[in-house]
Amino acid sequence: MHFVGLVRRDNAGRRVAWLEYEAYEPLALGAFDRIAREAARHWPAAHLAIHHRTGRVELGEPSVVIAAASPHRAEAFAACRFAIERIKQIAPIWKHEFFEGGKVWIEGATANPDDERALAEAVRRACE
Protein backbone atom coordinates (compact mmCIF):
# COMPACT_ATOMS: atom_id res chain seq x y z
CA MET A 1 0.00 0.00 0.00
CA HIS A 2 0.98 3.59 -0.46
CA PHE A 3 0.54 6.74 1.51
CA VAL A 4 0.89 10.00 -0.41
CA GLY A 5 0.92 13.29 1.48
CA LEU A 6 -0.26 16.21 -0.65
CA VAL A 7 0.39 19.90 -0.09
CA ARG A 8 -2.78 21.59 1.12
CA ARG A 9 -4.03 25.02 0.34
CA ASP A 10 -5.18 25.88 3.83
CA ASN A 11 -3.10 25.68 6.96
CA ALA A 12 -3.82 27.33 10.31
CA GLY A 13 -6.09 29.86 8.64
CA ARG A 14 -3.49 30.86 6.08
CA ARG A 15 -3.91 30.43 2.34
CA VAL A 16 -0.75 28.61 1.35
CA ALA A 17 0.94 29.64 -1.91
CA TRP A 18 3.62 26.92 -1.98
CA LEU A 19 5.99 25.10 0.32
CA GLU A 20 9.72 24.67 0.38
CA TYR A 21 11.08 21.65 2.17
CA GLU A 22 14.61 21.63 3.46
CA ALA A 23 16.35 18.48 4.65
CA TYR A 24 19.63 17.53 6.22
CA GLU A 25 19.88 14.87 3.62
CA PRO A 26 22.34 12.26 4.94
CA LEU A 27 20.70 12.38 8.36
CA ALA A 28 17.22 12.20 6.80
CA LEU A 29 18.16 9.10 4.83
CA GLY A 30 19.57 7.62 8.02
CA ALA A 31 16.34 8.44 9.82
CA PHE A 32 14.32 6.71 7.09
CA ASP A 33 16.49 3.61 7.52
CA ARG A 34 15.99 3.79 11.24
CA ILE A 35 12.22 4.05 10.83
CA ALA A 36 12.22 1.01 8.56
CA ARG A 37 14.22 -0.96 11.13
CA GLU A 38 11.90 0.14 13.94
CA ALA A 39 8.88 -0.92 11.88
CA ALA A 40 10.49 -4.29 11.17
CA ARG A 41 10.76 -4.96 14.89
CA HIS A 42 7.00 -4.52 15.30
CA TRP A 43 5.78 -5.85 11.92
CA PRO A 44 8.50 -8.19 10.68
CA ALA A 45 6.72 -9.15 7.47
CA ALA A 46 6.27 -5.56 6.33
CA HIS A 47 8.76 -3.80 4.07
CA LEU A 48 8.87 -0.02 3.86
CA ALA A 49 10.06 2.50 1.31
CA ILE A 50 10.02 6.19 2.18
CA HIS A 51 10.54 9.18 -0.07
CA HIS A 52 10.27 12.87 0.83
CA ARG A 53 10.49 15.80 -1.55
CA THR A 54 12.80 18.72 -0.90
CA GLY A 55 12.76 22.18 -2.40
CA ARG A 56 9.67 23.89 -3.70
CA VAL A 57 6.50 21.84 -3.78
CA GLU A 58 3.31 23.27 -5.27
CA LEU A 59 -0.22 22.96 -3.93
CA GLY A 60 -1.68 19.54 -4.62
CA GLU A 61 1.69 17.97 -5.26
CA PRO A 62 2.95 15.08 -3.15
CA SER A 63 5.47 15.95 -0.48
CA VAL A 64 5.95 12.48 0.96
CA VAL A 65 5.32 8.97 -0.30
CA ILE A 66 5.46 5.82 1.78
CA ALA A 67 5.10 2.32 0.34
CA ALA A 68 4.49 -0.61 2.66
CA ALA A 69 4.33 -4.18 1.44
CA SER A 70 3.35 -7.19 3.51
CA PRO A 71 1.65 -10.54 3.01
CA HIS A 72 -0.79 -9.41 5.70
CA ARG A 73 -2.77 -6.27 5.16
CA ALA A 74 -2.89 -5.43 8.87
CA GLU A 75 0.90 -5.22 8.98
CA ALA A 76 1.08 -3.11 5.84
CA PHE A 77 -1.43 -0.63 7.24
CA ALA A 78 0.32 -0.48 10.61
CA ALA A 79 3.84 -0.11 9.21
CA CYS A 80 2.71 2.61 6.81
CA ARG A 81 0.92 4.60 9.49
CA PHE A 82 3.84 4.15 11.87
CA ALA A 83 6.22 5.50 9.24
CA ILE A 84 4.32 8.73 8.66
CA GLU A 85 4.03 9.36 12.39
CA ARG A 86 7.69 8.66 12.91
CA ILE A 87 8.79 10.84 9.98
CA LYS A 88 7.06 13.74 11.66
CA GLN A 89 8.88 12.97 14.88
CA ILE A 90 12.47 12.38 13.81
CA ALA A 91 13.15 13.12 10.12
CA PRO A 92 15.36 16.25 9.87
CA ILE A 93 13.11 17.95 7.34
CA TRP A 94 11.64 21.43 7.66
CA LYS A 95 8.67 22.99 5.97
CA HIS A 96 8.92 26.61 4.89
CA GLU A 97 5.42 27.82 4.19
CA PHE A 98 4.93 30.67 1.74
CA PHE A 99 1.53 32.30 2.00
CA GLU A 100 -0.08 35.49 0.81
CA GLY A 101 1.76 38.19 2.68
CA GLY A 102 4.61 36.26 4.19
CA LYS A 103 6.41 33.06 4.97
CA VAL A 104 6.95 31.00 8.08
CA TRP A 105 9.04 28.03 9.13
CA ILE A 106 6.79 25.35 10.52
CA GLU A 107 8.32 23.81 13.61
CA GLY A 108 6.89 20.66 15.13
CA ALA A 109 8.68 18.19 17.33
CA THR A 110 12.18 18.36 18.73
CA ALA A 111 13.72 15.38 16.99
CA ASN A 112 14.92 12.80 19.48
CA PRO A 113 15.16 9.29 18.11
CA ASP A 114 15.81 7.92 21.59
CA ASP A 115 12.55 9.29 23.02
CA GLU A 116 10.76 6.08 23.97
CA ARG A 117 7.47 7.83 24.65
CA ALA A 118 7.35 9.28 21.16
CA LEU A 119 8.16 5.89 19.68
CA ALA A 120 5.43 4.26 21.75
CA GLU A 121 2.96 6.89 20.60
CA ALA A 122 3.80 6.19 16.95
CA VAL A 123 3.29 2.47 17.54
CA ARG A 124 -0.01 3.16 19.26
CA ARG A 125 -1.26 5.28 16.37
CA ALA A 126 -0.26 2.56 13.95
CA CYS A 127 -3.16 0.46 15.22
CA GLU A 128 -1.66 -2.96 15.55
Next chain:
Amino acid sequence: MHFVGLVRRDNAGRRVAWLEYEAYEPLALGAFDRIAREAARHWPAAHLAIHHRTGRVELGEPSVVIAAASPHRAEAFAACRFAIERIKQIAPIWKHEFFEGGKVWIEGATANPDDERALAEAVRRACE
Protein backbone atom coordinates in the same frame (compact mmCIF):
# COMPACT_ATOMS: atom_id res chain seq x y z
CA MET B 1 -3.55 6.76 0.02
CA HIS B 2 -3.88 3.52 -1.86
CA PHE B 3 -4.27 -0.08 -0.91
CA VAL B 4 -3.32 -2.64 -3.54
CA GLY B 5 -4.02 -6.32 -2.95
CA LEU B 6 -1.68 -8.61 -4.88
CA VAL B 7 -2.21 -12.26 -5.77
CA ARG B 8 0.01 -14.44 -3.63
CA ARG B 9 1.78 -17.61 -4.59
CA ASP B 10 1.05 -19.49 -1.39
CA ASN B 11 -2.35 -20.03 0.13
CA ALA B 12 -3.30 -22.60 2.76
CA GLY B 13 -0.30 -24.75 1.87
CA ARG B 14 -1.12 -24.77 -1.83
CA ARG B 15 1.10 -23.32 -4.52
CA VAL B 16 -1.25 -21.08 -6.44
CA ALA B 17 -0.92 -21.02 -10.24
CA TRP B 18 -3.42 -18.22 -10.92
CA LEU B 19 -6.78 -16.92 -9.75
CA GLU B 20 -10.02 -16.25 -11.50
CA TYR B 21 -12.37 -13.77 -9.91
CA GLU B 22 -16.05 -13.85 -10.68
CA ALA B 23 -18.42 -11.03 -9.70
CA TYR B 24 -22.11 -10.33 -9.85
CA GLU B 25 -21.20 -7.04 -11.35
CA PRO B 26 -24.19 -4.73 -10.83
CA LEU B 27 -24.54 -5.91 -7.24
CA ALA B 28 -20.78 -5.58 -6.68
CA LEU B 29 -20.83 -1.99 -7.91
CA GLY B 30 -23.81 -1.34 -5.63
CA ALA B 31 -21.87 -2.88 -2.73
CA PHE B 32 -18.90 -0.60 -3.43
CA ASP B 33 -21.24 2.41 -3.35
CA ARG B 34 -22.69 1.17 -0.11
CA ILE B 35 -19.23 0.75 1.42
CA ALA B 36 -18.32 4.30 0.41
CA ARG B 37 -21.51 5.62 2.03
CA GLU B 38 -20.87 3.62 5.19
CA ALA B 39 -17.33 4.97 5.36
CA ALA B 40 -18.62 8.52 4.88
CA ARG B 41 -20.80 8.14 7.97
CA HIS B 42 -17.76 7.33 10.10
CA TRP B 43 -15.11 9.44 8.36
CA PRO B 44 -16.95 12.24 6.59
CA ALA B 45 -13.86 13.94 5.18
CA ALA B 46 -12.61 10.78 3.49
CA HIS B 47 -13.44 9.91 -0.11
CA LEU B 48 -13.13 6.37 -1.38
CA ALA B 49 -12.64 4.75 -4.77
CA ILE B 50 -12.76 0.97 -5.06
CA HIS B 51 -11.79 -1.23 -7.98
CA HIS B 52 -11.71 -5.02 -8.15
CA ARG B 53 -10.44 -7.15 -11.00
CA THR B 54 -12.51 -9.96 -12.47
CA GLY B 55 -11.42 -12.87 -14.63
CA ARG B 56 -7.97 -14.37 -14.58
CA VAL B 57 -5.38 -12.61 -12.45
CA GLU B 58 -1.79 -13.79 -12.42
CA LEU B 59 0.53 -14.15 -9.42
CA GLY B 60 1.84 -10.80 -8.29
CA GLU B 61 -0.85 -8.86 -10.11
CA PRO B 62 -3.24 -6.59 -8.23
CA SER B 63 -6.69 -7.97 -7.59
CA VAL B 64 -8.12 -5.02 -5.71
CA VAL B 65 -7.23 -1.34 -5.44
CA ILE B 66 -8.67 1.10 -2.94
CA ALA B 67 -7.92 4.82 -2.97
CA ALA B 68 -8.81 6.94 0.06
CA ALA B 69 -8.32 10.69 0.15
CA SER B 70 -8.78 12.91 3.17
CA PRO B 71 -7.33 16.12 4.57
CA HIS B 72 -6.52 14.09 7.69
CA ARG B 73 -4.32 11.08 7.39
CA ALA B 74 -6.06 9.23 10.22
CA GLU B 75 -9.34 9.29 8.31
CA ALA B 76 -7.72 8.17 5.08
CA PHE B 77 -6.11 5.20 6.81
CA ALA B 78 -9.32 4.27 8.60
CA ALA B 79 -11.59 4.57 5.57
CA CYS B 80 -9.16 2.56 3.44
CA ARG B 81 -8.85 -0.23 5.98
CA PHE B 82 -12.61 -0.25 6.54
CA ALA B 83 -13.17 -0.63 2.80
CA ILE B 84 -10.98 -3.69 2.41
CA GLU B 85 -12.59 -5.37 5.43
CA ARG B 86 -16.05 -4.57 4.16
CA ILE B 87 -15.31 -5.76 0.61
CA LYS B 88 -14.44 -9.14 2.06
CA GLN B 89 -17.72 -9.16 3.96
CA ILE B 90 -20.27 -8.03 1.41
CA ALA B 91 -18.91 -7.68 -2.13
CA PRO B 92 -20.42 -10.43 -4.34
CA ILE B 93 -17.06 -11.52 -5.72
CA TRP B 94 -15.67 -15.05 -5.67
CA LYS B 95 -12.14 -16.29 -5.95
CA HIS B 96 -11.48 -19.44 -7.96
CA GLU B 97 -8.03 -20.65 -7.07
CA PHE B 98 -6.12 -22.74 -9.61
CA PHE B 99 -3.21 -24.60 -8.12
CA GLU B 100 -0.95 -27.45 -9.13
CA GLY B 101 -3.25 -30.43 -9.32
CA GLY B 102 -6.63 -28.80 -8.99
CA LYS B 103 -8.83 -25.82 -8.42
CA VAL B 104 -11.06 -24.68 -5.58
CA TRP B 105 -13.62 -22.00 -4.99
CA ILE B 106 -12.63 -19.96 -1.94
CA GLU B 107 -15.66 -19.23 0.19
CA GLY B 108 -15.48 -16.76 3.03
CA ALA B 109 -18.34 -14.88 4.59
CA THR B 110 -22.05 -15.17 3.90
CA ALA B 111 -22.73 -11.73 2.51
CA ASN B 112 -25.23 -9.86 4.64
CA PRO B 113 -25.04 -6.08 4.37
CA ASP B 114 -27.49 -5.72 7.25
CA ASP B 115 -25.32 -7.65 9.71
CA GLU B 116 -24.53 -4.97 12.28
CA ARG B 117 -21.94 -7.09 14.04
CA ALA B 118 -19.92 -7.49 10.85
CA LEU B 119 -20.15 -3.77 10.19
CA ALA B 120 -19.00 -2.99 13.72
CA GLU B 121 -16.08 -5.37 13.33
CA ALA B 122 -15.00 -3.62 10.12
CA VAL B 123 -15.17 -0.26 11.90
CA ARG B 124 -13.17 -1.65 14.80
CA ARG B 125 -10.46 -2.97 12.51
CA ALA B 126 -10.30 0.38 10.77
CA CYS B 127 -8.62 1.82 13.86
CA GLU B 128 -10.36 5.12 14.30
Next chain:
Amino acid sequence: MRVTVRLFARLRDLAGAAEFAREVPDGATIETVWQLVAAEFPSLVAYTRSISAARNAEYAKPSAPVADGDEIAFLPPVSGGVDDHV
Protein backbone atom coordinates in the same frame (compact mmCIF):
# COMPACT_ATOMS: atom_id res chain seq x y z
CA MET C 1 -45.30 -15.91 -12.79
CA ARG C 2 -41.86 -16.31 -14.27
CA VAL C 3 -38.49 -15.33 -12.81
CA THR C 4 -34.92 -15.57 -13.99
CA VAL C 5 -32.68 -17.45 -11.59
CA ARG C 6 -28.95 -16.75 -11.54
CA LEU C 7 -26.35 -18.87 -9.81
CA PHE C 8 -22.75 -17.83 -9.16
CA ALA C 9 -19.39 -19.45 -8.55
CA ARG C 10 -19.60 -22.88 -6.95
CA LEU C 11 -23.41 -22.86 -6.98
CA ARG C 12 -23.27 -22.52 -10.75
CA ASP C 13 -20.69 -25.28 -11.05
CA LEU C 14 -22.76 -27.65 -8.91
CA ALA C 15 -25.98 -26.94 -10.78
CA GLY C 16 -24.29 -26.83 -14.16
CA ALA C 17 -26.35 -23.78 -15.04
CA ALA C 18 -25.69 -20.06 -14.65
CA GLU C 19 -29.07 -18.65 -15.54
CA PHE C 20 -32.48 -20.09 -16.28
CA ALA C 21 -36.13 -19.09 -16.18
CA ARG C 22 -38.58 -20.87 -13.93
CA GLU C 23 -42.27 -20.65 -13.18
CA VAL C 24 -42.96 -19.81 -9.52
CA PRO C 25 -46.31 -19.60 -7.71
CA ASP C 26 -47.99 -16.29 -6.94
CA GLY C 27 -46.97 -15.07 -3.51
CA ALA C 28 -43.54 -16.67 -3.81
CA THR C 29 -40.68 -15.24 -1.80
CA ILE C 30 -36.94 -15.50 -2.28
CA GLU C 31 -37.06 -18.50 0.00
CA THR C 32 -39.71 -20.19 -2.15
CA VAL C 33 -37.52 -19.75 -5.21
CA TRP C 34 -34.53 -21.22 -3.42
CA GLN C 35 -36.53 -24.26 -2.34
CA LEU C 36 -37.59 -24.87 -5.93
CA VAL C 37 -34.02 -24.52 -7.13
CA ALA C 38 -32.64 -26.76 -4.38
CA ALA C 39 -35.28 -29.39 -5.16
CA GLU C 40 -34.21 -29.36 -8.78
CA PHE C 41 -30.47 -29.38 -7.97
CA PRO C 42 -30.05 -31.40 -4.75
CA SER C 43 -26.31 -30.70 -4.62
CA LEU C 44 -27.21 -27.12 -3.69
CA VAL C 45 -29.14 -28.10 -0.54
CA ALA C 46 -26.00 -27.95 1.61
CA TYR C 47 -25.80 -24.23 0.86
CA THR C 48 -29.26 -23.44 2.25
CA ARG C 49 -27.84 -21.88 5.43
CA SER C 50 -24.93 -20.04 3.86
CA ILE C 51 -26.28 -18.41 0.71
CA SER C 52 -27.18 -14.80 0.22
CA ALA C 53 -29.77 -13.70 -2.28
CA ALA C 54 -30.40 -10.69 -4.45
CA ARG C 55 -33.50 -9.50 -6.26
CA ASN C 56 -32.89 -7.42 -9.36
CA ALA C 57 -29.26 -6.89 -8.35
CA GLU C 58 -30.00 -5.70 -4.81
CA TYR C 59 -29.48 -7.79 -1.72
CA ALA C 60 -32.79 -9.22 -0.49
CA LYS C 61 -33.91 -11.14 2.58
CA PRO C 62 -35.37 -14.68 2.26
CA SER C 63 -38.80 -13.30 3.13
CA ALA C 64 -38.79 -10.71 0.33
CA PRO C 65 -41.60 -11.25 -2.19
CA VAL C 66 -40.73 -11.79 -5.82
CA ALA C 67 -42.60 -10.40 -8.83
CA ASP C 68 -43.04 -11.52 -12.39
CA GLY C 69 -39.92 -10.84 -14.42
CA ASP C 70 -37.59 -10.53 -11.43
CA GLU C 71 -33.98 -11.64 -11.58
CA ILE C 72 -33.32 -13.69 -8.46
CA ALA C 73 -29.64 -14.43 -7.74
CA PHE C 74 -28.23 -16.87 -5.22
CA LEU C 75 -24.73 -16.24 -3.94
CA PRO C 76 -22.38 -18.60 -2.11
CA PRO C 77 -20.22 -17.08 0.64
CA VAL C 78 -18.10 -14.33 -0.89
CA SER C 79 -14.32 -14.16 -1.12
CA GLY C 80 -13.39 -10.94 -2.86
CA GLY C 81 -10.65 -8.65 -1.68
CA VAL C 82 -7.40 -10.00 -0.38
CA ASP C 83 -6.36 -13.26 1.20
CA ASP C 84 -7.63 -13.83 4.67
CA HIS C 85 -4.44 -14.51 6.56
CA VAL C 86 -5.12 -11.99 9.28
Next chain:
Amino acid sequence: MRVTVRLFARLRDLAGAAEFAREVPDGATIETVWQLVAAEFPSLVAYTRSISAARNAEYAKPSAPVADGDEIAFLPPVSGGVDDHV
Protein backbone atom coordinates in the same frame (compact mmCIF):
# COMPACT_ATOMS: atom_id res chain seq x y z
CA MET D 1 40.55 21.65 17.21
CA ARG D 2 38.36 22.72 14.38
CA VAL D 3 34.81 21.67 13.57
CA THR D 4 32.33 22.53 10.88
CA VAL D 5 29.06 23.89 12.22
CA ARG D 6 25.88 23.52 10.15
CA LEU D 7 22.61 25.29 10.83
CA PHE D 8 19.29 24.45 9.22
CA ALA D 9 15.97 26.12 8.46
CA ARG D 10 15.11 28.93 10.82
CA LEU D 11 18.39 28.59 12.74
CA ARG D 12 20.22 29.31 9.51
CA ASP D 13 17.96 32.26 8.72
CA LEU D 14 18.46 33.76 12.19
CA ALA D 15 22.23 33.32 12.11
CA GLY D 16 22.51 34.30 8.47
CA ALA D 17 24.93 31.43 7.95
CA ALA D 18 24.43 27.83 6.90
CA GLU D 19 27.89 26.42 7.49
CA PHE D 20 31.09 27.71 9.03
CA ALA D 21 34.25 26.40 10.67
CA ARG D 22 35.07 27.25 14.27
CA GLU D 23 37.86 26.52 16.69
CA VAL D 24 36.64 24.65 19.79
CA PRO D 25 38.60 23.66 22.89
CA ASP D 26 39.88 20.13 23.46
CA GLY D 27 37.31 18.09 25.39
CA ALA D 28 34.44 20.02 23.85
CA THR D 29 31.05 18.35 23.63
CA ILE D 30 28.08 19.07 21.39
CA GLU D 31 26.82 21.31 24.17
CA THR D 32 30.05 23.28 24.25
CA VAL D 33 29.78 23.90 20.53
CA TRP D 34 26.18 25.08 20.87
CA GLN D 35 27.16 27.51 23.63
CA LEU D 36 29.84 28.99 21.41
CA VAL D 37 27.41 29.29 18.50
CA ALA D 38 24.67 30.80 20.67
CA ALA D 39 27.14 33.31 22.12
CA GLU D 40 28.09 34.36 18.62
CA PHE D 41 24.47 34.51 17.38
CA PRO D 42 22.32 35.57 20.35
CA SER D 43 19.09 35.20 18.35
CA LEU D 44 19.64 31.43 18.57
CA VAL D 45 19.62 31.33 22.38
CA ALA D 46 15.84 30.85 22.49
CA TYR D 47 16.32 27.53 20.71
CA THR D 48 18.61 26.07 23.40
CA ARG D 49 15.88 23.83 24.82
CA SER D 50 14.33 22.75 21.55
CA ILE D 51 17.22 21.95 19.21
CA SER D 52 18.49 18.57 18.25
CA ALA D 53 22.07 17.98 17.25
CA ALA D 54 23.95 15.65 14.97
CA ARG D 55 27.62 14.75 14.74
CA ASN D 56 28.82 13.64 11.31
CA ALA D 57 25.23 13.18 10.14
CA GLU D 58 24.14 11.01 13.07
CA TYR D 59 21.95 12.21 15.90
CA ALA D 60 24.05 12.94 18.99
CA LYS D 61 23.32 13.85 22.59
CA PRO D 62 24.48 17.16 24.08
CA SER D 63 27.05 15.30 26.14
CA ALA D 64 28.66 13.61 23.13
CA PRO D 65 32.32 14.56 22.66
CA VAL D 66 33.40 16.16 19.42
CA ALA D 67 36.62 15.50 17.54
CA ASP D 68 38.76 17.51 15.17
CA GLY D 69 37.17 17.70 11.72
CA ASP D 70 33.66 16.78 12.91
CA GLU D 71 30.57 18.20 11.25
CA ILE D 72 28.26 19.38 14.03
CA ALA D 73 24.70 20.20 12.95
CA PHE D 74 22.03 21.98 14.96
CA LEU D 75 18.42 21.32 14.03
CA PRO D 76 15.30 23.26 14.98
CA PRO D 77 12.13 21.23 15.69
CA VAL D 78 11.33 19.21 12.60
CA SER D 79 8.23 19.43 10.42
CA GLY D 80 8.54 16.90 7.62
CA GLY D 81 5.76 14.61 6.54
CA VAL D 82 2.21 15.82 6.30
CA ASP D 83 0.26 18.57 7.95
CA ASP D 84 -0.49 18.04 11.58
CA HIS D 85 -4.24 18.42 11.67
CA VAL D 86 -4.88 15.18 13.53
